[in-house]
Amino acid sequence: MHSVGIISQVRMGSTRLPGKVLLPAAGRPLLDYHVARLQASGLPVLLATTTEPADDVLADYATAHGLPCHRGSETDVLARYHETAQRFGLDVVVRVTSDCPLIDGELIGRAVQRYLAANNPLLYYSNALERSFPRGLDFEIFSAELLAETYAQATLPYEREHVTPYLRSNPATQGRVTLQNEAWPGGDFSRFRITLDTPEDYEVIRALIERCGAAELSTAELLPVLEAHPEIMALNAHVEQKTT
Numbered sequence: 001m002h003s004v005g006i007i008s009q010v011r012m013g014s015t016r017l018p019g020k021v022l023l024p025a026a027g028r029p030l031l032d033y034h035v036a037r038l039q040a041s042g043l044p045v046l047l048a049t050t051t052e053p054a055d056d057v058l059a060d061y062a063t064a065h066g067l068p069c070h071r072g073s074e075t076d077v078l079a080r081y082h083e084t085a086q087r088f089g090l091d092v093v094v095r096v097t098s099d100c101p102l103i104d105g106e107l108i109g110r111a112v113q114r115y116l117a118a119n120n121p122l123l124y125y126s127n128a129l130e131r132s133f134p135r136g137l138d139f140e141i142f143s144a145e146l147l148a149e150t151y152a153q154a155t156l157p158y159e160r161e162h163v164t165p166y167l168r169s170n171p172a173t174q175g176r177v178t179l180q181n182e183a184w185p186g187g188d189f190s191r192f193r194i195t196l197d198t199p200e201d202y203e204v205i206r207a208l209i210e211r212c213g214a215a216e217l218s219t220a221e222l223l224p225v226l227e228a229h230p231e232i233m234a235l236n237a238h239v240e241q242k243t244t
Helices: 030-039 053-064 077-087 105-118 144-153 157-162 165-169 199-212 219-228 230-236
Strands: 004-009 045-050 069-072 092-097 123-126 140-143 178-181
Touching: 004 030, 004 077, 004 105, 030 045, 030 105, 045 053, 045 077, 053 069, 069 077, 077 092, 077 144, 077 157, 092 105, 092 144, 105 123, 105 140, 140 144, 144 165, 157 165, 199 219, 199 230, 219 230
Parallel strands: 004 045, 004 092, 045 069, 123 178
Antiparallel strands: 092 140, 123 140
């Protein structure tokens, strides 16, 4: 029996939108929506935050909501993930980022079942290798074994900051690690952005939650809403994603 957990990296520091995860929508912090939607997967949700004093509020949030929490390096996010997985005894890690308030836990739960059915500890499974989902619904699934190897071997700063580049693209893992992408069967929605990194992103997400009830929608229900409201989605259409 595998021990599977969703680890969400979360911090208050953000160059473009400080404190973004606790900004309100419909009277609740966006982190509430993120956690509740992940819990729909039926899997444990763990927070991986930093030892920075500014993130004390997030450790307190985890305590108040009964969420396992580990605090580690702000810049070495790979170490933070490895330490969290080790501390809480995970065999399989689902990696998500907390700037995705509309992430779909039920979608992740089904993906985990497919990952487990493959029975391959060298499998990397994601819906963002070839993007067809909107940015903001991303997940990655991999074994704690593969994470431990990555933690031990990855040396480049961007590999440490972004967690999975080593296992996805380092020459040392090519041919050993199997990469599997999950595409959205209903077409390409990668032009839409429902992640939270700028004030414009916040306006989009707040409008979707407050005007469209997006926090209650599955991916299949949400995608037509994005298409039906070009006036909302135009608000952040110009935002450039920070490169990894």
